[in-house]
Amino acid sequence: MDPYATAGGAPQLTAPSSSDSANSSPSVSTGTATSTATPISSATTEPHPVAPASVPAACLACRGKHLKCDGNNPCSRCTSSNTECLYVPSRRGYKGPRRGTAHNPNKRHASSSPPYPGTEGDCPMLLGHGGVNVNVNLTASGLAGFNPAIVLPEQSPASYTNPSPLTSVPLYRNPFVNAMDPNGLALTSATAGAPPVQAPPPTLEQRCFDAFYHFFHAGHPFVLPKEYFLRMLKEGFAPNMNIVLAAMRYIGSLYIDAGPARATYLDEAIRLCYQPGTTKDGFLIQALLLIIIGLDGQCNQPRARELLADCEHYAIEIDLNKRDFATIHGRGNPVLEESWRRTWWDLYVCDGMIAGVHRVTKFLLFDIQADVGLPCEEQQYLTGRIPTQTLYMEDFDDQGFSDEDREFSSFTYRIAAARNLGRMMRMPPVMFPDDSTVDRVQSLLTNWRIHLPDSKRDDLNKNCTLDEMMFQAHFITHACTIMLHQPLSQLDTTPVQAVNSCAPHRPVPSGDVFNAHTRHTLTAAAEISKMITQAVPVTQHTHFFTCVVTLSSIVHLSRWALYFVDDEDHLRQQIRLNIGALRKLSRVWKAADTAWTQVRAVAHDIYREKKAQQISPAFWVGFTQEQMMSSINADEGIMSEFQNAAANGAAVGSGVMGRVSQE
Structure with a gap:
């Protein structure tokens, strides 16, 4: 005492x-x-x-x-x-x-000395204050190492707020009394507020998993939503969900600084897909499709085509293209059933985009009979509010002739755009600008565009956020327009033949007549450049946007290489938009880095050629002095930008090589 x-x-x-x-x-x-x-x-x-x-x-x-x-x-x-x-x-x-x-x-x-915790004294300093009887041995009871940030469950802070029987006596409290009394410790920690317990930092695997859903899932939304996936994974819903998880880690590692673990995740995902005893089911198709998209974006197209052939074969083998697959393998879960429908249709769209941008494969799934139900809207899928009525492609084709006013999802218009791409790829070679085959395909593209409902005419949904499915549907249609009309246009592609990162160069004969095919080509290329201006990080788009931007750049550069260009300043701004987008995408996708290097190099060569032409006085015939100065200043600006971009790219490349050598 x-x-x-x-x-x-x-x-x-x-x-x-x-x-x-x-x-x-x-x-x-x-x-x-x-x-x-x-x-x-x-x-x-x-x-x-x-x-x-x-x-x-x-x-x-x-x-x-x-x-x-x-x-x-x-x-x-x-x-x-x-x-x-x-x-x-x-x-x-x-x-x-x-x-x-x-x-x-x-x-x-x-x-x-004044009492302190751990001594025998436990009373306040002042006389006139009743002592507190503590009938416990601090060491024996474990309170010698007591943590004041912990309040035992059975100790309610309210039990320590009873008024003292000496409330009529003026008291000066000992500042050490709360530290000496275990009850006071609990009361102090409860009233003063203990610092919040910080969660441990996420592991690299957790960061990759979160990056997958933050950056990638919206562009290819066939994997289960995050909450549903984690719940089913915890319940051990299916063994192959671990294979999907491994593929998701690899995709997520592309968006963060994962170091050598990125290659490890890729090897692990492929190993799990092809290990003996792996069941062929919808989860295996999802894992393979994720790996295919990642390999294609990282400039490993040969390996991606091998996996794509296996994935398509497995999908047809398990009847993923049949209407009943979702019901049979959905286990009564509407979200899982919707995931199976989306898996087939995303495989269909990716097969078409790989065939369209690389022009190597043949879009095999376009010729496969499929009666899978159409996906619902993205918000319905993410929140689990799946519509009870499922629509099919025949409903979409009959919408212009039936009396029913049906609303289809953005994913459906994406599928329809990919189907038009397949129809264009199946048309016979066109030799003349007035070929009727071109008119038939253009009718398909125009019908797709003019029959869009008002809510689907741009890339924003009713909440003013980006609709990634409509974004992809629009750029697929613009890419189809360029591929259809560019070979028949008057744009000579010889100056841009070095841009072949996505597809081999296709020579186009030049001419002096400005025809309708040239107009279609230039308009589509300008629309693609306009899509870059959307208020959303360009890295959140699918990597297939890289080749679409490259295709638009080929058109812009072919036009810029002409001797005289009307509204040249606006054309230069479009080229700068495309180069900037490719540079941003190159931070994630190696294919974008290759395309950015090629497009920037060709733009630099065209600029030098035009500067050489400006030495001749005949070049400035018809220009006012103000127009001459404006053109020269604009050229100097774009030249400086190209040089800075080259220097920054070299610095980034040397830094990456330095880190790799250290590792």
Whole structure:
């Protein structure tokens, strides 16, 4: 117990008389709490009177007047003067008891210090405050290492808020009392508020998983939504879900600095897909499709085509293209059934885009009979509100002739755009600009465009956020327009034959007549450049947008290479837009880096050629002086931009090589 603690809350001492104090003699302190009184010789046989107990502290009123205080509460002086009697502990050392005095539990030794956690004392500093009885051994009960940030479940902070029975007594609290009392510890931590427990930083695998859903999933939304995927994975829904998870890690690693783990994730995903005993099911198709998209974007087209052939074969083998597959393998879960429908249709669209941009494969799935239900809107899929009525492609084809006013999803218009691409790829070679085959395909593209509902005419949904499915549907249609009309246009592609990162160069004969095919080609290329201006990071688009932007750049550069170009400044701005988009995409996709390098190099060569032409006076015939200066300044600006881009690209490349060499 603290030397200042008393049972009654105040010192219960008897004021010594003057004679008693005169007969008392001091003794040397031995450091103990008690001492034996030595009797003084006397002629009488009466026992020596007990020495009066010393007053350990005086009240504030007596201290202020420098008067002696009897130590009572209230003291006699305050009682007579009708003033408030308050005590504070004396900070002066005390040298121990006088000889013959009784043990005073309220005093402290000169070497004592204010109580602190871990000592025997547990009372407040001030006299007049009742002591707190702690009948527990701190060490034995485990409280010696007590964490004040923890409140035990059975300890309710409300149980420590009962009013003190001494509320009428003015108190000065000991600042150490809460630290000494386990109940006070709980109350302090509950009222002061413990610092929040920080979660451990996410692992690289978790970061890759989150990056997959943040950057990639919207562009190819066939894998289950994040919450549903995690729930089914935890329940052990299907063994092959772990294969999908491995493929998702590889895709997510493309968007973050994953280092050597990126190659490890790719090898692990492919190994799991082809290990003996792997069941051929919808989850295997999803894993393979993710790997195919990643390999194609990383300029590994040969390996991607191999996996694509296997994926298409497996999909047909398990009847993924049949209407009943989703019901049979959906286990009564509408979200899983929708995922199976989306898996088939995304495989169909990717097969078409790979065939269209690379012009190597033949879009095999275009010729496969399929009656799979059409996907719903993206928000319905992500929230699990799947419509009960499923629509099919025949419903989409009959919408212009039936009386029913049906609304189809953005994914459906994406499928229809890919189907038009397949129809164009199946048409026979066109030799003349007035071939009727061209008109038939153009009718398909025009019908797709003019029959769009108002909500699908641009790339934004009703919430003013990007509709990635309509974004892809629009750029597929624009790419089809360029591929259909560019070979028949008057744009010579010889100056841009070095741009072959996505597809081999296709020579186009030049001419002086500005025909309708040239107009279609230029308009589609300009629309693609306009899509870059959407207020959304370009890296959140599918990587197939890289080849579409490259196709648009070929058109712009072919036009810029002409001797005279109307509205040349606007054309240069479109070229700069395309180069900027390819540069942004190159941070994730190696294919975009290759395309960016080629397009920028060709633009640099065309610029130098045009600068050489400006030396001839005949070049400036018909130009005013203001137009001449504007053209020269614009050329200098774009030249500076090309040079800076080249320098930055070289610096980034050397930095990457340096990190690789260190690793």
